[in-house]
Each structure stands twice: as C-alpha cells, then as structure tokens.
Amino acid sequence: MTSLLTNNGAMVALQTLKSVNASLSETQGQISTGKKVDNAKQNAAVWAISKTMESDVNGFKAVQESLSLGESTVAVARQASETVTDLLGEIKTRIASATGENVDRTKLTNEINSLKEQIGSVVGAAQFNGLNLVNGGGGTSVLSSLDRAGSGVSAETIAVAAQDLSQADYAAKNTFSTTVAVGGASVSTAADAFSLTVDAGSNASIGLNGTDTLVEGDSVSITIGDRTASYTVTASDVTGSSDVAEIAAQGLKAAVDNLGITGLTVEYAASGTPASDQLTFNVAGGGQDLTISGQFKNAGSGGLAALETLSIGTPADARTALGTIETLINTTINAGAAFGTVENRISIQKDFVSGLSDSVKSGIGALVDADMEETSARLQALQVQQQLATQSLSIANQGPQQLLSLFR
CATH class of the missing domain: 1.20.1330.10 (f41 fragment of flagellin, N-terminal domain)
Structure with a gap:
C-alpha cells in the first residue's frame, strides 16, 4: 500500500543514512586522533x-x-x-x-x-x-x-x-693494651691503635684498658687480613651494672669469631696480663702467620679521625701507625x-x-590506539555506504510522486 502520509521506505533509508553517518563520524574521529577510545563515552572501562x-x-x-x-x-x-x-x-x-x-x-x-x-x-x-x-x-x-x-x-x-x-673530633683514650711475646721477652704498649703479627703456633693478647671510661657510641675494631670485626658501645651498655669495657671486649670477641678465620681462636678473660678484659689470639700451628691490627674510635669522631694522631717519631710509633693506616684503608675500601x-x-x-x-606505554596503546589500516579501509567502505544510503533515500522520496499519474 502506498500512502501519502507515511513513507516507510524513506524512513528506513533515513535511519540507514543516519547510522552510516554516525559510523563515518566515529571513524573520521579515530583517524584524526589516532585512538579508538578517546573518551569515557566510547568505552568507559578501557x-x-x-x-x-x-x-x-x-x-x-x-x-x-x-x-x-x-x-x-x-x-x-x-x-x-x-x-x-x-x-x-x-x-x-x-x-x-x-x-x-x-x-x-x-x-x-x-x-x-x-x-x-x-x-x-x-x-x-x-x-x-x-x-x-x-x-x-x-x-x-x-x-x-x-x-x-x-x-x-x-x-x-x-x-x-x-x-x-x-677526620674530625678525635680524642685519644689509650684504650688498647697489648703484650706480644718476642724472643722470650715481652713488649707492652698502650695506645688507641696497635698492629702485631702472630706467628703460627703462638699467641698474643690485647686488653681494653678499664681505666678509661667508654661512652655510648665509642667503638673498637679488629682487622685480620682483609676482614674487620667491630663492636660499638650502646646506651644500654653504659646504663647497665656491668663494666662497659668487659661488655665491649666480649662483643668484640663474638664479632671476631663470626669472621670464621681458619686456624684462629679467641679467648676472653675478665682479668690478667696485660690488663683486665683481655682477648688472647691463638694461631694454630702449621697454619700461617696472621697480621692483627686494632683501632679505637671515639663517639662522634670521623671514620678517619685516627689520622690526626698518627705519629712516626720512632720506629715503634711507625709500626703502630702502620696498623692504624691499614684499618683506615679497610674503612675506605668498605665505604x-x-x-x-x-x-x-x-x-x-x-x-x-x-x-x-x-x-x-605499549599496553596503553594496545587498549586505545586505532588500527589505522583497518580504520582506513572502514572509512572507504562507509563513504560508499553513505552514497548508497543517500541514493536510496532519494528513490524512496520519489515514490509518492508516482501517484500523480493516477490523477491525470
């Protein structure tokens, strides 16, 4: 049935043209922005x-x-x-x-x-x-x-x-005392640093001099070969009832033990010669001689503070300084x-x-970037569809005019 009031063909053609134009507009937008999802309206989740x-x-x-x-x-x-x-x-x-x-x-x-x-x-x-x-x-x-x-x-x-x-803020405390057996005699020193070589099958002792008060932050270290063990005095060490030097000596012994040096054992004694709170280093026979050096560091002093007290005034001073400088070199190597x-x-x-x-960035692109080859092909297809939809609408609009011939 043909109606003058309702042109169904034209309405279908018009809807088709609108759909094609919408798709064409979307495709042109993708081409201009390079994105298939440019706003939340297009795909909110993506x-x-x-x-x-x-x-x-x-x-x-x-x-x-x-x-x-x-x-x-x-x-x-x-x-x-x-x-x-x-x-x-x-x-x-x-x-x-x-x-x-x-x-x-x-x-x-x-x-x-x-x-x-x-x-x-x-x-x-x-x-x-x-x-x-x-x-x-x-x-x-x-x-x-x-x-x-x-x-x-x-x-x-x-x-x-x-x-x-x-090299700042160093104050000498003469904390270490050492006794080294040399040809049946003894050589004793009291200083902030020491260096000695313990022959295989022999021993040497050091003591932390209890006459000098250790405070929180003071530290003592022992270097053996290329490994260093140390202990730093804590606040609880100072406030406790035990002797601080005793705690430090025991802590230093534990640190040396943890180095795991083959052939070396360390014994702790609360009293004896050369001083109380003594550590004795025993080197097993048949092993190798060990060079042992020790360094005392004041609380708040710089890592190279001991440079300030280096002395080479006598050969004995130079030998002690040699142990000190070795410890300092290890400090900088570790740093x-x-x-x-x-x-x-x-x-x-x-x-x-x-x-x-x-x-x-690649992941984001995979989500939102347009496939330009596909989009280009779609654009051409939609342009052809637009032309066909326009032509179909034109044909549908011409249908009612054919009724005029019936009234002539």
Whole structure:
C-alpha cells in the first residue's frame, strides 16, 4: 500500500543514512586522533584503565629523574672513597719507610701531613647538589618505584647509607693494651691503635684498658687480613651494672669469631696480663702467620679521625701507625664497596623503570590506539555506504510522486 502520509521506505533509508553517518563520524574521529577510545563515552572501562596507566607513566618519569640524581650523588661519593683509598695507600708507603732507622722523619711527616690535607679536601668537595655522603653527615633515600596495588599506590625507595670519612673530633683514650711475646721477652704498649703479627703456633693478647671510661657510641675494631670485626658501645651498655669495657671486649670477641678465620681462636678473660678484659689470639700451628691490627674510635669522631694522631717519631710509633693506616684503608675500601653496590643497584633499577615505562606505554596503546589500516579501509567502505544510503533515500522520496499519474 502506498500512502501519502507515511513513507516507510524513506524512513528506513533515513535511519540507514543516519547510522552510516554516525559510523563515518566515529571513524573520521579515530583517524584524526589516532585512538579508538578517546573518551569515557566510547568505552568507559578501557578509558578508565588507560588513564590510570597514563598517570603511572607520568610517575615513572619522576622516578627516573630521582634515580638519575641518586646515581650521580652516589657516584661522586664512590669516586671520593676510591681517591681517599689511594691517598691512604700513599701514606702507608711513607709510614712503612719510617719503620726503618736511618730515615728523614721530618720530610716523611711533612709528606704525610700534606696527604692528610688532600684527603680532607677530597672529602669536603665530594658533594652533588649539596649532599655529601662521606663527610660525616646523614645518608639519603632515592625514589625507586611506584608500586600499584588494590589499596592504591605506594612509593618505594633505595636507602643510601652515608660513610663517614672525615677526620674530625678525635680524642685519644689509650684504650688498647697489648703484650706480644718476642724472643722470650715481652713488649707492652698502650695506645688507641696497635698492629702485631702472630706467628703460627703462638699467641698474643690485647686488653681494653678499664681505666678509661667508654661512652655510648665509642667503638673498637679488629682487622685480620682483609676482614674487620667491630663492636660499638650502646646506651644500654653504659646504663647497665656491668663494666662497659668487659661488655665491649666480649662483643668484640663474638664479632671476631663470626669472621670464621681458619686456624684462629679467641679467648676472653675478665682479668690478667696485660690488663683486665683481655682477648688472647691463638694461631694454630702449621697454619700461617696472621697480621692483627686494632683501632679505637671515639663517639662522634670521623671514620678517619685516627689520622690526626698518627705519629712516626720512632720506629715503634711507625709500626703502630702502620696498623692504624691499614684499618683506615679497610674503612675506605668498605665505604667504596658499599657505594659501588648501591650505585649498581640504582643503575639496574633505572634501566628497569625505563623498560617498564615503555612496556606500559605499549599496553596503553594496545587498549586505545586505532588500527589505522583497518580504520582506513572502514572509512572507504562507509563513504560508499553513505552514497548508497543517500541514493536510496532519494528513490524512496520519489515514490509518492508516482501517484500523480493516477490523477491525470
């Protein structure tokens, strides 16, 4: 039935044209933006996910900047530690020369003092953006990642511990007493540092001199070969009823035992010769001779504070200074190793965050980016459909005019 009031064919053609035009408009939008999901109206779930991940990518940029800054700061500290190690090695050669009899101690002392000053200059200049990790100040933390969980986002950091290589605030306490068997006789000294060689099959003793009061933060260390054991006096040590030197000696013994050096045993005695709170080092026969050095450090003093009291006035002083410098070299080596380890970790994390950021960007693209080959083909198809729908509407609108011929 043909009706003058209702043109069903035209209505169908019109709806088809509207649908084609809507699809064409959407496709043209994808071509112009490059995205198949550009707003929440198009796909709310995908749009929400993409926006969340885009915010994470922006956060990764801040993480990468933080890691770059931290890596540079640690690199400066590591370089300073390595330089100080080399300078201490130079001091060691002068001290070794001073153990002889016929040497110019004045010239050697001047050279050592010059090297001390250079160490101070290196430590003082080892800062990046105002942060110095080797001058006795505090450490820092480096933003390393933003971890997303169901409860939200949390910031993770890499802790960077400071290594004190300053020479400040040292006060002599004459804490160590040593007795070393030499040809059936005894040689005793009382100093803040000592160095001795214990032959295989023999022993040597040290004591923590109880006449000097140990306070919280004071520490004693023993270096054997390339390994160091130490004990630091705590607040509870000082406030307790026990003798502080006794606690420190026992703590030092436990630390040396934990080194696990083959052929070495350490015995503790609360009293005896040379002094109370004595540690005796026994080296098993058939083993190898062990060089043992000890160092006392005041609370709050710098890691290289013992440089201030180095003396090579006599061959005996030089031999004691040799043990001190060996301990200080181990301090800087440990500092350089610590900085190297954390610098490597920061570098690995920086590379990881960079790769992670790229992966997340690829994931976002897979969700929202338009397939341009497919979109281009769809555009051409829709343009043809638009032409056909327009033609169909034109034909449908011409149908009622044919009724005029019936009335002629």
